[in-house]
Amino acid sequence: MSLPATIDESACCVPRVTSPLTAQQTEQVARVFKALGDPTRVALLSLIARSEGGEACICDLTDPVGLSQATVSHHMRLLAEAGLVTREQRGRWAYFAVNGNALAAAADALRPS
Amino acid sequence: MSLPATIDESACCVPRVTSPLTAQQTEQVARVFKALGDPTRVALLSLIARSEGGEACICDLTDPVGLSQATVSHHMRLLAEAGLVTREQRGRWAYFAVNGNALAAAADALRPS
Numbered sequence: 001m002s003l004p005a006t007i008d009e010s011a012c013c014v015p016r017v018t019s020p021l022t023a024q025q026t027e028q029v030a031r032v033f034k035a036l037g038d039p040t041r042v043a044l045l046s047l048i049a050r051s052e053g054g055e056a057c058i059c060d061l062t063d064p065v066g067l068s069q070a071t072v073s074h075h076m077r078l079l080a081e082a083g084l085v086t087r088e089q090r091g092r093w094a095y096f097a098v099n100g101n102a103l104a105a106a107a108d109a110l111r112p113s
Numbered sequence: 114m115s116l117p118a119t120i121d122e123s124a125c126c127v128p129r130v131t132s133p134l135t136a137q138q139t140e141q142v143a144r145v146f147k148a149l150g151d152p153t154r155v156a157l158l159s160l161i162a163r164s165e166g167g168e169a170c171i172c173d174l175t176d177p178v179g180l181s182q183a184t185v186s187h188h189m190r191l192l193a194e195a196g197l198v199t200r201e202q203r204g205r206w207a208y209f210a211v212n213g214n215a216l217a218a219a220a221d222a223l224r225p226s
Contacts, residue, residue, distance in 0.1 A: 017155055018162035018211065026152040026159070033155075036223075037147030039139040042130055046139070049131035049225075098131065100225060107223035110149075110216045 017109055032106050035082035040065055041075050048085065048098050055088075055097040130222055145219050148195035153178055154188050161198065161211050168201075168210040 015025040035041060043065055048056045058076060062069050076096055079085045083102040088095045128138040148154060156178050161169045171189060175182050189209055192198045196215040201208045 017149070017158050017216070019159065020163060021156065021159045023152070023156075026155040030150050030152040030155045032150075033146045034150030036130070037143050037145075037150040039136070039143040042139040042143045042146075043134065043136075045130050046132065046134045050133060103130070103223045103225075107220040110220035112213060112216075 015109060016111060018112055029109055032082045032084070032102075032109075035078050035084055036106070038075070038078075040067065040071075041079055044072070044075055045079065045084065045098060048096050055095050057093045057095050059093050061096075128222060129224060131225055142222055145195045145197070145215075145222075148191050148197055149219070151188070151191075153180065153184075154192055157185070157188055158192065158197065158211060161209050168208050170206045170208050172206050174209075 015021050015029055017029060021029070036045075044061060047061060047064055048054070051060070058069065058072060061076075062072050065072060067075075073094075076085065076087070076094070080087045080096070084099055084106075085096045086099055088097075128134050128142055130142060134142070149158075157174055160174060160177055161167070164173070171182065171185060174189075175185050178185065180188075186207075189198065189200070189207070193200045193209070197212055197219075198209045199212055201210075
């Protein structure tokens with residue numbers, strides 16, 4: 001599959017898990033939920049969402065989850081590839097914000113069709 | 114963690130991923146999304162939801178996904194353990210139905226807090 005692992009931000013285009021799905025759509029949906037299917041990534045999302053201004057420097061994420069920056073970077077890359085967070089490089093550090101539209105789109109995918 | 118991998122059916126009690134979460138809650142949320150984070154399981158959910166009466170015999174699920182009954186049973190067990198489907202044994206066959214409340218609860222977990 002060469003599709004980027006993102007859920008389209010427009011709510012019109014989120015495949016519902018209870019609707020007929022192509023193989024491509026099942027891959028798309030599964031990749032987003034796989035990104036959410038890890039306790040560390042859930043904790044990171046929660047931390048970022050509750051940070052001042054809704055964004056967090058990766059330098060402030062390592063201590064709360066008790067993991068190395070390399071490991072946190074790996075988890076953040078998976079969340080970013082799934083479209084669930086946005087990433088902005090500022091000088092030495094990467095800053096992350098939760099993509100509320102992508103979370104809402106993932107929620108919509110679980111609604112009855 | 115000894116918690117069952119289910120999301121409570123009452124919408125009041127679903128931890129939001131954007132809210133402060135205990136370690137137990139991050140595990141709980143992650144386990145449900147991990148169950149959704151696989152293309153075969155997404156395809157199985159979709160098939161069951163679209164089956165007559167909203168339920169499907171495991172005997173009717175193997176052909177559409179092109180997998181052995183043992184493999185499909187394994188995936189269905191993970192979905193059932195996450196509370197996303199209910200299982201009923203009728204004679205030789207197990208029948209599965211999508212738990213709409215659990216899907217709605219998972220969707221709610223992705224809403225802004």
